[in-house]
Amino acid sequence: MHSRVFLGQSGIMVQQNGTTISLDPSYPINCDFTFVSHAHVDHLHRRGRKKIKTQVVASKETTLIAQARGYEIVDPAEDQGGLQLVDTGHILGSRGLLVDDDLYYTGDICMRERAFMKPAKMPHARTLIIESTFGMPEYIFPPLSEVMHRTNKIISEMYDLGIPVILMGYTLGKAQMLTKLFGHWHPIIHDSVAKINSVYSELGVKLACGVTHRQAEEQGLLSKSIPWVMVAPLMSERNAFVREMKDRFGAITIGFSGWAVGNRYKYMMGLDYVMPLSDHCDYKELVVAVKQCRPDKIYTFHGFAREFAESLQEMGFDAEPVDNGHNRKAAQMALTLDSFQ
Numbered sequence: 001m002h003s004r005v006f007l008g009q010s011g012i013m014v015q016q017n018g019t020t021i022s023l024d025p026s027y028p029i030n031c032d033f034t035f036v037s038h039a040h041v042d043h044l045h046r047r048g049r050k051k052i053k054t055q056v057v058a059s060k061e062t063t064l065i066a067q068a069r070g071y072e073i074v075d076p077a078e079d080q081g082g083l084q085l086v087d088t089g090h091i092l093g094s095r096g097l098l099v100d101d102d103l104y105y106t107g108d109i110c111m112r113e114r115a116f117m118k119p120a121k122m123p124h125a126r127t128l129i130i131e132s133t134f135g136m137p138e139y140i141f142p143p144l145s146e147v148m149h150r151t152n153k154i155i156s157e158m159y160d161l162g163i164p165v166i167l168m169g170y171t172l173g174k175a176q177m178l179t180k181l182f183g184h185w186h187p188i189i190h191d192s193v194a195k196i197n198s199v200y201s202e203l204g205v206k207l208a209c210g211v212t213h214r215q216a217e218e219q220g221l222l223s224k225s226i227p228w229v230m231v232a233p234l235m236s237e238r239n240a241f242v243r244e245m246k247d248r249f250g251a252i253t254i255g256f257s258g259w260a261v262g263n264r265y266k267y268m269m270g271l272d273y274v275m276p277l278s279d280h281c282d283y284k285e286l287v288v289a290v291k292q293c294r295p296d297k298i299y300t301f302h303g304f305a306r307e308f309a310e311s312l313q314e315m316g317f318d319a320e321p322v323d324n325g326h327n328r329k330a331a332q333m334a335l336t337l338d339s340f341q
Contacts, residue, residue, distance in 0.1 A: 003103045003127045005299050007323045010045075012129065012301060016099050019082070023097070023105050023129070028052040033083065036073060037107025038094035039065035040172060047072060057083055061093025061203055065172065068199045089113075089120035090279050091173035092200055096120075103127040104293060110278070111285040114144055115180040116205050120289070128295035129322065133280045135300065135308025139261050141282040147275050148181055151254060154273055155185060159227045164251040166242075168271070171233040173279050174256055176200050176207060178231045183208035188216045190232035224249045237270025258282070283308075290317065 004015040010025035020031040024043040028034065029052065036058040037043055044066055058066075058076040066073050078085055085095040090108040097105045104125035111119045151167070158165050167182060169175045175193040189197060189210045197207050213230065216222050234255055235242050245251040255271040258278025266274040281289060290298060290312060298319035300309045305321035312319035 003099075003297075005103075005127065005129060005322060012105070012322055014099065014103060014105070014129075016103060019099075021083075021097070021099065022054070024107065028054065030054060033057055033080065035083075035097045035105070036062055036066070036076075037088070037096065037105075038062050038091055039069060039071070040091070040108070040170075041069065041071075043107065044069075044071045047074065055080065057085070057097070059085060059093045059095045062095070064203065065093060065196070065199055068195060069172070084123075086123055087118065087120060089117055091117075092176070092203060092205060098123050098125065101125070103129070104295075105129040106131055106289070108133070108279070109281055109289060111281050111289055112141075112144065114279075115177055117177070117279075122289050122292035124294050126295060127297045127299070128290065128293045129299045129301065130286065130290065130293075131280070131302045132286060132300040132305045132308035132321075133303035134258055134261075134278070134282050135286055135304035135311070137283050137311070139258065139283050141258060141261065141276050141278055144277070147256075147277050151182065151275055154252075154254060155182070155229060158252060162225060162227050164222075164228045164230070164245070164249050166230045166232050166245060166251050166253045167256070168232050168234045168253055169256040169277070170279075172196050174277070175231055175233065176205070177277075177279075178256065179207045179210075180205075182229065182231070183210075185229040186210060187229040187231045188213055188221065190230060192233055193231055222249060234269075236268075283311075287311075287315075 006013055010027050010029050012023040014021045021033045022031045023035050024037050027045050031054050034054045034056045039062045056076045058073050063073045063076050082100045084098040086098055088094045088096045089110040096107050104123055108131050109120050113119050155165050167178045169178050171192050187210050189212050191212045191214050194212045252272040254273040256275045256277040259265045260274035260276040298317055299322040301322045309319040309321050
């Protein structure tokens, strides 16, 4: 089988045995299939006015979550001849695409079990297109148990001092994880997070039904003298909501992100504490994923694509970034995407 992988104007494209597939495009184009791996906004696109001929492939969960976020996935299919969806363990509904049992595109991927999320399983494929968000050796994440212990310790200490705590993560994916992992603190749920939590519940993921921020304000549950915990989107100290919570209640913030491995992240975001918790693979897990796939050819994309490809080359793999190293803004841009996930 012959595969051609290249970067088109709308994103990564694959041509396989006469079939053209657009992978997580930034805008719709004419092709045989358009694959949407999951419902983070950097993987979704708006429908244009121009009529496009393509069959969209996406999971049921991705379609419903995207709809809740204001994106319409028209007439999606999960099963198509020669195309197989594979759970990638990133967020609810995230899938990779296996083409003709020969080429595998991961989308975003995570190899760690986290609460209700199971680790990804890598199929064998001759050609692998793998994300490389954290594709440098310094990005190694601690065990989830350690992150939970450290976070619970901070919350407990703040409770003793009567200080509220805001747990902050991506609105989709991370925030639901925080709701589950720290549900024993009976957190107040930011309204934008509650909206996604309700979709998760409809899809079978049971999360603690805390009061929303709006309800808490109406019922006078927020106080400067009685401590509380809130789950909110990941925001910097410059955000008006964060400033208000600090000014009114003296709240402290804990941000959860894989980028928290780096020392500058805490200060760049202006957070009181940061925890390295990610829905992506760290560097070691990316290497494990590649070895499980056993590909002949590897294309890396997103984040540290060039660096990860070079690491794989040193291990004896035939690897190259799908954009040949021209998109050097990807890793830096990843830090600014936190609020939009």
